[in-house]
Amino acid sequence: MNNKQINFNSARFITSAPDITQMPEDTGVEIAFAGRSNAGKSSALNTITQQKSLARISKTPGRTQLINVFELSEGKRLIDLPGYGYAKVPQEMKLKWQAALSVYLQKRESLKGLVVLMDIRHPLKDIDQQLLQWASESQLPVLALLTKCDKLKPGQRNSEVLRVREAVKVFGGDIRVASFSSLKSLGLENAKEVLSAWLLQDDDLAATTDGASA
Template structure:
């Protein structure tokens, strides 16, 4: 790990893009946040940046329809990808989200790390596993945050983390699994440390790989 840490509090919103053609130039380093629509992705981004409303949270999952870009400094960005897997939206909208998500993951060369957020009570759904498989094939490091861990007691939380760590071994060695609570701050320091490391050393090339079609649940 790099001893230097990024100041995430300076994150500022740059743009919302329907696809990668409308995003900033494909240079520098980007870390993308992906997860099911009810996994607490926006809350996690707000907790990491210590900004209450950087990423909009909604009581209605599935509201994030665009790729939201947040800049930390020149050439260092956090990307909030459209939530996936939420059933109560029109099929046409699901397909648009899926297309934007897949295009970004396949073609964005400056993507250097992927944060996959999963509700600790419902981890490793099919689409989550497809993302992990894609990241493995692309030699892209992954931080899997098991969100809402405050909903479980300590023993159950630790058991679930160990269970998921064991399960993701099939996808390779470059996946970190941590319990996370945006409410209690659990896992926040570990997440910032890992993200800082990626943002500060993300040089080499990212290998594009085919992303499986997202199965809506």
């Protein structure tokens, strides 16, 4: 296992794409962040990369409908998917985005992991569950981050993590559940560890292959 960790501070904005067809070439490794519009997705990205304004935090949830691409190093990317499920977004737009999201999760070869962000006080809404189902069917590992965990006392926080871990077993697949707080940086190191392992898996495979052929 590669013990190296990615330098997330090096993240830089590359492009915004209206859909998967206009994203960068489907090579290398990327990890996507998805969540309801008020789940704290942008805040989590900024905390993980230690950049205050890498991902813009809109005062109007659901407004941004673009896929934002951030590069960590050559061939390693973080993908900020548009927030979903916000009540003021027209139903037609919701359906269009869900269809595009499904295509991205199932067709994008470089996608090696999915971070699903859910407010710890309101996890597993219908669209969250649909997302977990898509990921499981696509054999895509998931890190479910229960955000804003500083809003709960430690005992409540731990109970909710255990409850969600039990609930997601129905989807099968590789789904890890952890609490996270952008405000207090709770769960930050654990999240970076998981993301690093996903981003470095091709490096590990190449090293193993080179060693076997040496």
